Amino acid sequence: MKETLDYLFAGNSLTKEEACSVLTKIGEGQYSELEIASFLTVFRMRPIKAEELAGFRQALLDLCISVDFSEYNAIDVVGTGGDGKNTFNISTASCFVIAGAGYKVTKHGNYGLSSVSGASNMFEYFGYQFSNNIEKLRKEVEETGICFFHAPLFHPAMRHVGPVRRALKVRTLFNMMGPIINPSSPKNQLVGVSDLTIMDLYYQVFKQGDQNFMIVHSLDGYDEVSLTNDTKIVSNSGEKLISSADFGFKNLKQEELSGGKSVEDAARIFKGTLEGTGTDAQKNVVIANAALGIKCMFPERSLSDCVSEATEALESKKAFGVFNKLMNLK
Template sequence: MKDTLNYLFAGNSLNKDQACKVLTNIAEGQFSEAEIASFLTVYRMRPVNAEELNGFRQALLNLCVKVDFSEFNTIDVVGTGGDGKNTFNISTASCFVLAGAGYKVTKHGNYGLSSVSGASNMFEYFGYKFSNDIDKLRKEVDEIGICFFHAPLFHPAMKNVGPVRRALKVRTLFNMMGPIINPCSPKNQLVGVSDLQIMDLYNQVFKDGDQNYMLVHALDGYDEVSLTGDTRYIENGFEDNLSPADFGFSTLQQEELSGGNTVEDAAKIFKNIMQAEATDAQQNVVIANAALGIKCMCPEKSLSDCVAEASEALKSKKALEVFNKLMATS
């Protein structure tokens, strides 16, 4: 680590293999907390580049609990967090809408970092038992259409950096790792990012792989389609903007997307959405994100058809049926 730190402090960057090796050594407990903190501080002083991120990603995928769901055509919908907007669980709700529309979803998530309620908070609140039993999870995907990977159960190597991250109390490069280390490497991925710099970085990482992907960033700062203004998106390398009107919706106000102050507040909104009893704003933003998930999986479909499909899955309560079935397994 001394040699690596001196190399980085001199203004150099790691190549993919070097990045993979150093993060593997960190994850395997070969360095002290002070050394790990110094390493992470480098990437607070300058941005991680695509080759380094690719190497870090490879290390964590090599070390994670392996999940082979290649027999399914699956999607994950996830945001990077860090936008500071404290929205309700839009991505998680969108996953149930996708499953309600008949698509297979392998959701990867954790407890909230930059918001009151993360995906794991929501699943846990409603009684879902976290598990890394692959047969159980495969059955959920096959029979219900969705399963959930609680990140700590699939990335045990991360425990060596946990104390350092908590002690530093600042965002580190690990905050941007979650969306790109889904243990089953789904064939499709819709990722919301909190700024355009991260969008470009993710695009460089994804375009070197074989996943079908779409990246989105609301230009007023959300890590998802917010309908509060235009959204920048990259779909397998193609880049453009979408307005709320492109989805057939009116522009929303930021306060309409608030997740409240507690997990209970967020859970109440989430359940209302599943029951198609939430506000139009809350339902529409979930439909918009689910529609892009459909578009990601089926690029030949028009956006209006994707919106109609997502809307029908939510308002006919097919999403609620999936939600109830999944929670009943626990």
């Protein structure tokens, strides 16, 4: 680590292979907390490079408890967090809509960092039992269309980093790793990012693989389609801007997307949106993100058709049916 730190402090960057090697050693517990803290500090002082991010991603995927669900044309919809907007659980709700439309979802997530409630807070609140038992997860996908990977159970190597992150109390490179280390490596991924720098980094990483991907960023800072402003999308087929009108909706106000002040508030909004008692704003923003997820899976389909499909899945309560079935599955 001393040689690596001297090399980085001199202004150099790591190759993908070097980045993979050092993070593998961190994950194996070969370095002290002080050494790890020094290493993480480098990437607070200067931007992470795409090759470094790709190497860190490879290390964490190599070290994780992997799940082979390759027989499914599955998707994950997830945001990086860090946008400071404290929205309700839009990405998670859109996953249930996609599953309600008849597709397979392998959702990866954790507790909230920049918001009141992350995906894990939501699943836990409603009684979902976190597990890395592959057969349990497979049964959930087969019978409901969705399962959830609680990140700490699939990335045991992160236990060596956790104490350092908690002690530093600042965002580190690991804050941007979650969305790109789904242990099932789904064939499709809709990822929201909080700034354009991360968008470019993710694009450099994703384009090296064979996934269908869409990376989205609302121009007013949301790490998802917010319908409060235009959204930039970068995908396998290039980049473009889309507006609320492209989904058939009007622009929303930021306060209409609030997740409240507690997990209980967020859970009430989340469940209300799925069961049909939420506001039009809550419903529309979930439909928009679900529609884009379907579009990611099937690029040849028109966005309006995807919106219609997502709308039907939500308004018919198929999405709510998936939610209830998953939470009550034994």
